[in-house]
Amino acid sequence: MPKQVDPHERRTLLADALLRVAATRGLMDVSLRHVAAEAGVTAGMVQHYFRTKDEMMVFALDVVSARVQARLEADPTTHDGPGALVRALLVQLLPVDDDRVLEGRVAIAFHAYAASRPAVATRLREDTRGMRAMIAEQIRSEGHGALDPEQAATGLLSLVEGLAVHVLGGHVTADHAVSTLDAHLAMAFGHVSVLGRPDDPRHSRAEHR
Amino acid sequence: MPKQVDPHERRTLLADALLRVAATRGLMDVSLRHVAAEAGVTAGMVQHYFRTKDEMMVFALDVVSARVQARLEADPTTHDGPGALVRALLVQLLPVDDDRVLEGRVAIAFHAYAASRPAVATRLREDTRGMRAMIAEQIRSEGHGALDPEQAATGLLSLVEGLAVHVLGGHVTADHAVSTLDAHLAMAFGHVSVLGRPDDPRHSRAEHR
DNA sequence: AGAATGACGATACAAGTGCAATGTGACAAG
DNA sequence: CTTGTCACATTGCACTTGTATCGTCATTCT
Numbered sequence: 225m226p227k228q229v230d231p232h233e234r235r236t237l238l239a240d241a242l243l244r245v246a247a248t249r250g251l252m253d254v255s256l257r258h259v260a261a262e263a264g265v266t267a268g269m270v271q272h273y274f275r276t277k278d279e280m281m282v283f284a285l286d287v288v289s290a291r292v293q294a295r296l297e298a299d300p301t302t303h304d305g306p307g308a309l310v311r312a313l314l315v316q317l318l319p320v321d322d323d324r325v326l327e328g329r330v331a332i333a334f335h336a337y338a339a340s341r342p343a344v345a346t347r348l349r350e351d352t353r354g355m356r357a358m359i360a361e362q363i364r365s366e367g368h369g370a371l372d373p374e375q376a377a378t379g380l381l382s383l384v385e386g387l388a389v390h391v392l393g394g395h396v397t398a399d400h401a402v403s404t405l406d407a408h409l410a411m412a413f414g415h416v417s418v419l420g421r422p423d424d425p426r427h428s429r430a431e432h433r
Numbered sequence: 434m435p436k437q438v439d440p441h442e443r444r445t446l447l448a449d450a451l452l453r454v455a456a457t458r459g460l461m462d463v464s465l466r467h468v469a470a471e472a473g474v475t476a477g478m479v480q481h482y483f484r485t486k487d488e489m490m491v492f493a494l495d496v497v498s499a500r501v502q503a504r505l506e507a508d509p510t511t512h513d514g515p516g517a518l519v520r521a522l523l524v525q526l527l528p529v530d531d532d533r534v535l536e537g538r539v540a541i542a543f544h545a546y547a548a549s550r551p552a553v554a555t556r557l558r559e560d561t562r563g564m565r566a567m568i569a570e571q572i573r574s575e576g577h578g579a580l581d582p583e584q585a586a587t588g589l590l591s592l593v594e595g596l597a598v599h600v601l602g603g604h605v606t607a608d609h610a611v612s613t614l615d616a617h618l619a620m621a622f623g624h625v626s627v628l629g630r631p632d633d634p635r636h637s638r639a640e641h642r
Numbered sequence: 643a644g645a646a647t648g649a650c651g652a653t654a655c656a657a658g659t660g661c662a663a664t665g666t667g668a669c670a671a672g
Numbered sequence: 673c674t675t676g677t678c679a680c681a682t683t684g685c686a687c688t689t690g691t692a693t694c695g696t697c698a699t700t701c702t
Contacts, residue, residue, distance in 0.1 A: 247548075
């Protein structure tokens with residue numbers, strides 16, 4: 225038997241290349257050959273690890289959701305109470321730095337892709353479902369009870385997704401988005417249970433970049 | 434000189450076909466030939482009215498934004514005060530019926546497209562800018578002043594965009610989205626200045642379809 | 643040492659893409 | 673009735689796409 229390689233590692237390498245292409249040139253430019261070129265390998269190898277293009281797409285989607293979850297678990301502010309946990313999660317989804325901008329572009333691209341690919345849509349739905357359940361639970365535990373946890377969770381999640389779209393489109397600043405999120409968090413949880421905003425108490429009015 | 438036709442009418446016809454294709458099969462399947470087939474014309478005619486594919490895309494985007502604005506102006510509840518006006522605008526953006534579902538799919542597809550097409554991104558930005566300005570103005574006039582109008586406008590717009598994405602993805606019901614929007618509107622404007630919710634006072638808990 | 647097997651690379655192919663060039667026909671002004 | 677001009681149709685081209693097929697080479701077990 226020949227050389228033994230870790231297939232998952234290879235696939236992840238290719239998925240990373242795919243994500244880079246998707247983020248910089250859009251999902252329409254994601255092709256076997258482009259991904260291969262971006263990864264610095266031959267198109268044949270891509271085909272060897274993904275029998276079909278859709279298989280590659282779905283795997284790439286898995287990679288990003290796993291990556292987001294990993295970052296969440298590594299975030300220390302997670303353990304500063306329910307409010308901080310929820311904030312940590314939601315900020316992960318906001319394009320606040322370069323890495324997150326790439327992931328954001330990929331995410332929105334996949335949402336569009338999901339409209340015509342049921343398999344992708346299902347996976348997206350599972351992820352959202354999990355996040356909403358955990359947010360609702362946290363609100364139930366510390367929220368000030370004035371509003372329905374399920375509804376508040378839906379609202380926060382949607383707000384963040386919309387903010388992400390607007391930030392990526394250059395409609396608003398990342399700072400503006402974060403402060404908007406914080407304002408809404410303060411409404412869901414009784415107080416501003418947020419540490420780590422050492423800057424101007426008035427939210428930044430940087431306006432459109 | 435030969436037969437005189439209204440170019441704008443022709444272009445709109447083609448744009449409609451493009452929107453149908455984009456909504457049902459995704460933006461990746463939008464090609465000159467597919468649009469032509471959907472419109473029931475030859476590919477040559479499409480080329481006659483749009484010198485390039487991008488030109489066709491941008492025009493189609495213009496058509497939808499013009500259509501949304503037209504619907505807004507035709508909405509009678511618009512004149513029931515600032516709160517109702519804002520609600521009317523935002524509900525227009527929610528995929529509450531079949532037509533709006535198609536437009537919603539198109540919108541998210543274009544947001545993804547904008548990531549790699551600056552011209553499209555600019556146009557999208559202009560539309561958003563206008564909406565936010567008008568929402569902020571309305572909040573300034575009747576809002577209860579506890580929060581910054583600009584920020585509240587950004588929040589509402591983002592919320593609606595996120596809700597639209599979630600509804601289209603099947604993550605939440607349209608009813609759930611509307612009631613969530615209403616809850617947030619009640620926060621921006623002092624009271625629930627909304628008529629026309631004859632159903633159960635408790636928001637519908639239809640959950641994920 | 644030899645063979646088997648997994649990891650690739652190269653190539654082929656049908657289908658589809660955007661775009662350019664050129665044709666064709668009808669209709670209105672002269 | 674001619675003629676110029678606009679509205680389309682046809683065809684062609686160079687290219688990219690996803691996928692199938694086959695070749696090759698190294699490595700590891702026997």
